Amino acid sequence: MKMGIIGLPSAGKTTIFNALTGSNLPTGTGAGAGQLEVHTAVVDVPDARLGKLSDLFKPRKTVFAKVTYADIGGLKADAGREGLPGPLVNQLGQMDGLLHVVRAFDDPSVPHISGSVDPARDLAAMEAEFVLNDMLAVDRRLAKLTEERQKGGRDRGLIDREIGLFQRLSEGLSHERPLRGMKCTLEEEQLLTGFALLSLKPMLVVVNTAEGVQAPSVGATGTGMLAIALQGRLEMEIAQLSPDEARSFLSEYGLGEPVRDRVIRVSYDLLGLESFFTVGEDEVRAWTLPRGETALDAADAVHTDLARGFIRAEVIAWDELLKLGSLAEARAAGKLRVEGREYVVADGEIVHIRFNV
Numbered sequence: 001m002k003m004g005i006i007g008l009p010s011a012g013k014t015t016i017f018n019a020l021t022g023s024n025l026p027t028g029t030g031a032g033a034g035q036l037e038v039h040t041a042v043v044d045v046p047d048a049r050l051g052k053l054s055d056l057f058k059p060r061k062t063v064f065a066k067v068t069y070a071d072i073g074g075l076k077a078d079a080g081r082e083g084l085p086g087p088l089v090n091q092l093g094q095m096d097g098l099l100h101v102v103r104a105f106d107d108p109s110v111p112h113i114s115g116s117v118d119p120a121r122d123l124a125a126m127e128a129e130f131v132l133n134d135m136l137a138v139d140r141r142l143a144k145l146t147e148e149r150q151k152g153g154r155d156r157g158l159i160d161r162e163i164g165l166f167q168r169l170s171e172g173l174s175h176e177r178p179l180r181g182m183k184c185t186l187e188e189e190q191l192l193t194g195f196a197l198l199s200l201k202p203m204l205v206v207v208n209t210a211e212g213v214q215a216p217s218v219g220a221t222g223t224g225m226l227a228i229a230l231q232g233r234l235e236m237e238i239a240q241l242s243p244d245e246a247r248s249f250l251s252e253y254g255l256g257e258p259v260r261d262r263v264i265r266v267s268y269d270l271l272g273l274e275s276f277f278t279v280g281e282d283e284v285r286a287w288t289l290p291r292g293e294t295a296l297d298a299a300d301a302v303h304t305d306l307a308r309g310f311i312r313a314e315v316i317a318w319d320e321l322l323k324l325g326s327l328a329e330a331r332a333a334g335k336l337r338v339e340g341r342e343y344v345v346a347d348g349e350i351v352h353i354r355f356n357v
């Protein structure tokens, strides 16, 4: 999973990036107000189930699923008629979801580009920016398709279906509706994969709140959008403690679950992701898969060869395998199910691919 951390200049993007990744990037530099600047870090997806499977198999390696966070500076909400700069749109287009930091903390030493702190306004401004950007991209595509239709070449029916799709997008956008809520067929989804439509990306709004203050409501509603409140600066400080210190700090302040775990959990929900496992003496590993995807997709996530030579999948829930003690026991007990390529994988299943290339 790749999450792009975005927001207005000085909203606290780098602070939140540090909190989520344990990095130590300098904050308060004002870097994000100028050129595009991207910093990435990869973190493990915490998963207690993986630890238990690892205790059972005692593999040489235990590998967690990964989340990549990208701190993307350089986004302002005033791109105007030209839309956002191409390199920025490219960066954003590579993300599975966006983590939008909106500023709710007040601090006279950190000026706000709009002169006052108003998270709901900032969120709306960014949404408008994305809608405008998508509108321009959709219109460009429609012009191209119309031209292509006149010239001929590609299958007419296909072009017409694509025109229909982009007209629908254009219609929604012209009513200032982000594309997130739109329902698409599988074919339409495929037609859209090449386009960096920003308002289509699921968005986790992080309300960066001052310490000890109730988080304001920012009106983040609708399909594909969720909001959570974080105390960015405090969380960044916690992320820089040793694990032991962090634990005692969290319990002392009644903060419970570390914020890095919570953000990943919420993001998985928002993006509709789940985990499956592969097990063996060599490696016990967690993988990320969109909910509703099949055994063949799971095979492909592990290695394209496994998908190419797919024969069947052997499947068992992680806790059932723990009870039975080993794959051999599970097989003997008839609990290791044999499934075909169309089988829809459930969260927490062990998927053992039989293949032949």
Ligand SMILES: Nc1nc2c(ncn2[C@@H]2O[C@H](COP(=O)(O)OP(=O)(O)OP(=O)(O)O)[C@@H](O)[C@H]2O)c(=O)[nH]1
Residues within 6 Å of the ligand: 007, 008, 009, 010, 011, 012, 013, 014, 015, 016, 026, 027, 028, 029, 030, 031, 032, 033, 073, 074, 105, 106, 107, 110, 208, 209, 210, 211, 231, 232, 233, 234
């Ligand atoms: N009081 C307070 N200050 C914060 C909080 N989060 C960030 N700041 C301060 O706000 C300033 C900007 O934070 P950054 O994390 O650098 O913000 P940014 O969005 O990365 O900024 P650019 O990359 O320059 O656009 C820094 O001085 C931070 O210390 C917070 O929760 N409370």
Ligand SMILES: [Mg+2]
Residues within 6 Å of the ligand: 013, 014, 015, 027, 028, 031, 032, 071, 073
């Ligand atoms: Mg920054």
